[in-house]
Amino acid sequence: MLTSVTRIEKEIEARTEEKARLCYQCKKCAAGCPVSFAMDLLPHEIMNCVCRGMDERVLTSSTIWLCAACETCSVRCPNGIDIAGVMDALRSISLERHYPPAEPHVTAFHRSFLAGIRGTGRTNEPVLIGIYKLLSRRLLDDIGLGAKMIAKGKIKPVPRFVKDRSVIRRIFKAAKTRVRT
Numbered sequence: 001m002l003t004s005v006t007r008i009e010k011e012i013e014a015r016t017e018e019k020a021r022l023c024y025q026c027k028k029c030a031a032g033c034p035v036s037f038a039m040d041l042l043p044h045e046i047m048n049c050v051c052r053g054m055d056e057r058v059l060t061s062s063t064i065w066l067c068a069a070c071e072t073c074s075v076r077c078p079n080g081i082d083i084a085g086v087m088d089a090l091r092s093i094s095l096e097r098h099y100p101p102a103e104p105h106v107t108a109f110h111r112s113f114l115a116g117i118r119g120t121g122r123t124n125e126p127v128l129i130g131i132y133k134l135l136s137r138r139l140l141d142d143i144g145l146g147a148k149m150i151a152k153g154k155i156k157p158v159p160r161f162v163k164d165r166s167v168i169r170r171i172f173k174a175a176k177t178r179v180r181t
């Protein structure tokens with residue numbers, strides 16, 4: 001039996017307007033999730049832990065980082081809960097509470113992607129891969145595959161830049177301000 005609304009439920013609701021308590025554990029979200037095979041908590045288990053106030057279990061789970069934000073679960077939920085949005089909120093809360101990410105290579109990828117966009121204004125594979133390799137310390141992983149892709153012209157070795165990078169800087173600045181407020 002569930003007790004009163006938990007702190008983490010309130011935090012999720014404040015960010016997403018979603019009420020985890022509406023979940024009645026039908027498991028339709030988990031049944032449709034394409035990455036459930038790799039998760040340590042299935043999406044319906046995340047909802048259950050949230051309603052039980054098991055903050056640390058949820059915020060240190062692999063699941064919140066492995067979620068691909070595909071929104072299949074949100075579409076399938078008979079109660080209209082945006083579970084993908086809840087996962088997004090949980091990632092933010094986890095970082096704000098300074099939990100070490102359970103899947104550090106995923107956060108390394110997110111950081112690399114944003115750093116690449118911030119620096120060039122575009123999604124550049126060589127920049128993304130270079131920063132990711134440094135942050136994840138997986139320097140030699142897939143090196144053979146990378147060489148083949150460059151040889152076939154699938155990865156352009158020279159990065160491209162947008163003409164006016166000051167626009168990109170302004171977008172990042174505005175996003176940062178919005179997150180703080």
Ligand code: SF4
Binds near residue numbers: 029032072074087
């Ligand atoms: S949004 Fe995340 S949890 Fe939902 S189905 Fe997609 S990968 Fe699974």
Ligand code: SF4
Binds near residue numbers: 077
């Ligand atoms: S589909 Fe919706 S109601 Fe069903 S278990 Fe998942 S979150 Fe809960």
